[in-house]
Amino acid sequence: MTPEELSQARITPEGEAPAIVLPKGLRRVPRGVDELATEHLIVNMGPQHPSTHGVLHILLELDGEEIIAAEASLGYLHRGIEKLAEHRRYSAVGTLLDRADYISGIHTELALAQATEQLMGIEVPEKAQWLRSLFSEIVRIASHLIAIGTYGMDIGAMAPFLYIMREREALLSVLESVTGARMMFNYVRPGGVLRDLTPEAEPLLRQFLKTFPGYLEEYHTLLTGNEIFQARVKGVGVIDRATAIAFGMSGPPLRASGFGWDVRKERPYAAYEQLRFDVPVGESGDCWDRYLVRMEEMRIAAELIEQCLDGMPEGDVMAKVPKVLKPPAGEAYSAVESPRGEVGIHLVSDGTDTPYRVHLRAPSLMNLAVVDEVMPGHKIADSVAIIGSLDIVLGEIDR
Amino acid sequence: MALDKLLGENSVIFTKSEQLFDAARANSLWYLSYGIACCAIEGLMSAGGPKFDYDRFGIFHRGSPRQADVMIVAGTVNKKMAHALRKLYDQMPEPKWVIAMGACACTGGPFREYPNVVLGVDKIVPVDVYVPGCPPRPESMQYGFMQLQDKIRNRRKEMAREQRSA
Amino acid sequence: MSSAALSSALSAAGVPAEVSEEAIGAVARVPASDLVEALTALRDADCAFAMLIDLFGVDTGEQLELTYHLRSFARDEDAYVRVAAPYDGEVPSAWRVYPSALYPEREAAELFGLTFPGHPNLKRLLTTDEVELPLLRRSTAIRTQEEVHDR
Numbered sequence: 001m002t003p004e005e006l007s008q009a010r011i012t013p014e015g016e017a018p019a020i021v022l023p024k025g026l027r028r029v030p031r032g033v034d035e036l037a038t039e040h041l042i043v044n045m046g047p048q049h050p051s052t053h054g055v056l057h058i059l060l061e062l063d064g065e066e067i068i069a070a071e072a073s074l075g076y077l078h079r080g081i082e083k084l085a086e087h088r089r090y091s092a093v094g095t096l097l098d099r100a101d102y103i104s105g106i107h108t109e110l111a112l113a114q115a116t117e118q119l120m121g122i123e124v125p126e127k128a129q130w131l132r133s134l135f136s137e138i139v140r141i142a143s144h145l146i147a148i149g150t151y152g153m154d155i156g157a158m159a160p161f162l163y164i165m166r167e168r169e170a171l172l173s174v175l176e177s178v179t180g181a182r183m184m185f186n187y188v189r190p191g192g193v194l195r196d197l198t199p200e201a202e203p204l205l206r207q208f209l210k211t212f213p214g215y216l217e218e219y220h221t222l223l224t225g226n227e228i229f230q231a232r233v234k235g236v237g238v239i240d241r242a243t244a245i246a247f248g249m250s251g252p253p254l255r256a257s258g259f260g261w262d263v264r265k266e267r268p269y270a271a272y273e274q275l276r277f278d279v280p281v282g283e284s285g286d287c288w289d290r291y292l293v294r295m296e297e298m299r300i301a302a303e304l305i306e307q308c309l310d311g312m313p314e315g316d317v318m319a320k321v322p323k324v325l326k327p328p329a330g331e332a333y334s335a336v337e338s339p340r341g342e343v344g345i346h347l348v349s350d351g352t353d354t355p356y357r358v359h360l361r362a363p364s365l366m367n368l369a370v371v372d373e374v375m376p377g378h379k380i381a382d383s384v385a386i387i388g389s390l391d392i393v394l395g396e397i398d399r
Numbered sequence: 400m401a402l403d404k405l406l407g408e409n410s411v412i413f414t415k416s417e418q419l420f421d422a423a424r425a426n427s428l429w430y431l432s433y434g435i436a437c438c439a440i441e442g443l444m445s446a447g448g449p450k451f452d453y454d455r456f457g458i459f460h461r462g463s464p465r466q467a468d469v470m471i472v473a474g475t476v477n478k479k480m481a482h483a484l485r486k487l488y489d490q491m492p493e494p495k496w497v498i499a500m501g502a503c504a505c506t507g508g509p510f511r512e513y514p515n516v517v518l519g520v521d522k523i524v525p526v527d528v529y530v531p532g533c534p535p536r537p538e539s540m541q542y543g544f545m546q547l548q549d550k551i552r553n554r555r556k557e558m559a560r561e562q563r564s565a
Numbered sequence: 566m567s568s569a570a571l572s573s574a575l576s577a578a579g580v581p582a583e584v585s586e587e588a589i590g591a592v593a594r595v596p597a598s599d600l601v602e603a604l605t606a607l608r609d610a611d612c613a614f615a616m617l618i619d620l621f622g623v624d625t626g627e628q629l630e631l632t633y634h635l636r637s638f639a640r641d642e643d644a645y646v647r648v649a650a651p652y653d654g655e656v657p658s659a660w661r662v663y664p665s666a667l668y669p670e671r672e673a674a675e676l677f678g679l680t681f682p683g684h685p686n687l688k689r690l691l692t693t694d695e696v697e698l699p700l701l702r703r704s705t706a707i708r709t710q711e712e713v714h715d716r
């Protein structure tokens with residue numbers, strides 16, 4: 001970033017009035033203050049609501065159709081992943097973390113494996129690094145597909161969901177043939193990965209890569225070109241760059257706001273240093289941009305899969321690691337770019353075979369926090385469009 | 400109608416109305432789209448997708464509990480969610496059924512040791528079918544639904560047998 | 566290098582800090598009372614730590630430690646600010662400097678039993694009143710095998 005851009009990005013308080021004062025959600029008008037007292041209505045959205053992507057509960061304060069204030073109420077899926085990780089061996093912690101961000105479990109696993117490797121000083125074989133990148137990208141497409149499909153469904157377009165499920169199943173069959181599971185892989189282990197590609201995996205992937213560009217075109221016809229869809233998302237939920245940075249956002253929502261920070265590029269891990277790819281960046285930071293960034297990322301991820309398959313080196317997939325992992329006392333932080341943003345694992349070890357503390361930096365939580373700020377001023381129907389465009393996973397938010 | 404083909408034209412069947420209704424109910428199980436955690440992706444989303452397509456069995460999702468017959472508890476229920484779960488169950492019209500999907504809903508699953516997690520959803524609502532797995536494959540859910548259909552079809556027989564033995 | 570930048574920025578703001586270079590990066594330990602000044606200084610000085618990536622607590626056994634994970638895009642660096650707080654203690658809220666602290670602070674307040682004076686909305690975030698103990702403290706036990714088996 002150039003210094004001029006930086007000064008824009010920084011939320012510098014000039015004198016007494018900082019650029020960002022209070023999230024609008026907290027700047028609420030006391031009820032009944034308004035003289036022409038139309039009463040404000042409090043609406044509970046969730047925890048069972050088809051378009052909150054899980055069990056999110058949002059309190060909306062409405063003045064007619066308009067949202068005055070919004071507040072997320074969390075915890076409907078709080079199940080102690082961080083606490084239980086303190087009572088599990090290192091090899092079993094990945095199983096728990098898979099279930100944190102359950103749509104793209106492999107990224108959380110990878111972050112944990114990298115943090116453990118940092119502590120123990122394990123050198124990961126070249127091939128394992130490439131496999132890690134390959135599977136990260138496969139899961140990225142599978143996850144973005146769900147994001148796009150359910151987003152269409154939120155807006156009222158049912159058909160795209162059925163189409164994306166077709167491609168997702170194709171990817172899941174690859175994942176299943178290699179990792180043995182459709183969703184909870186536990187494939188990335190400290191020291192490498194579980195196993196090499198199976199003989200049937202590569203032809204399946206090549207077949208997928210051949211058909212996928214055509215399918216992407218199909219989605220563009222179904223959703224991108226759909227005027228109703230455009231009317232619902234264009235100019236809605238604008239998050240400018242300063243707000244995005246102040247709220248600690250990452251991933252596609254941050255990049256849609258025009259700030260191209262991607263962990264894969266800035267802090268390369270796995271095999272990303274050897275791979276060539278672009279980072280799509282949006283302009284205005286509205287729901288439309290966030291949607292387009294995801295679509296573009298899927299296209300790029302497909303290219304990355306091809307590069308990984310072509311450039312896959314030979315060799316071992318697992319380094320020599322002891323059966324019982326006992327990292328020396330210390331701390332490590334490792335971040336990876338998941339479909340939702342920067343997933344980080346902060347690992348504190350005390351030298352025993354169980355971690356002392358595992359903290360998961362959940363991108364969804366940071367991305368969600370911004371709804372308090374952007375929702376006020378929108379119509380109630382837009383709330384669905386805004387939540388959907390952030391693509392949150394509640395398992396990761398509540399942990 | 401299919402019965403014509405089976406029994407010949409102008410045939411007459413005697414049956415109890417409840418039995419007839421149950422046969423109908425078993426073939427249009429509308430579930431509440433109430434995904435809690437990871438299991439929801441498999442049990443509600445993949446299930447609705449083109450590969451598994453539960454719609455074939457008349458199994459389809461509804462957004463409102465007032466239109467639903469079955470509640471699939473797909474995920475970990477914690478103490479905060481328990482209240483909402485019970486409320487939703489109470490809002491569903493009779494007759495209603497519950498499928499506990501996944502290890503979490505059955506017993507607490509991988510998170511059973513955490514004090515905030517409820518040890519099995521059968522502590523809150525009565526459960527008809529348990530589907531084990533973490534997450535269960537959509538095929539297992541299919542089997543679970545078939546078990547539930549059998550259970551519904553044979554409801555009257557079971558009741559009659561109980562009355563006789565009592 | 567980053568630890569030098571950290572200590573110069575902090576000393577310019579008059580914050581007593583203990584800066585060290587650790588395995589995870591530069592860590593500045595500041596007293597809880599000076600936390601907000603320290604964060605403001607780090608955000609605004611040349612090092613421009615524009616984003617609060619993360620905020621989390623660790624129970625060390627004697628006290629609680631809160632770690633603020635900052636990132637500077639200008640310098641392409643991460644840094645950490647640490648404050649210590651006694652059990653049930655107080656740490657001033659950092660949300661005026663970094664609004665992204667709002668939710669993590671509520672989470673830490675609940676799971677570690679801390680208070681953040683100045684936080685606009687310090688309600689329970691994750692659990693209901695049925696859970697009494699701060700769940701992430703080391704002293705809070707999890708269920709035993711027997712309890713689980715007896716369901």
Ligand code: SF4
Nearest residue numbers: 437474501502503533
């Ligand atoms: S049973 Fe497994 S997959 Fe299902 S909700 Fe529980 S942890 Fe998630």
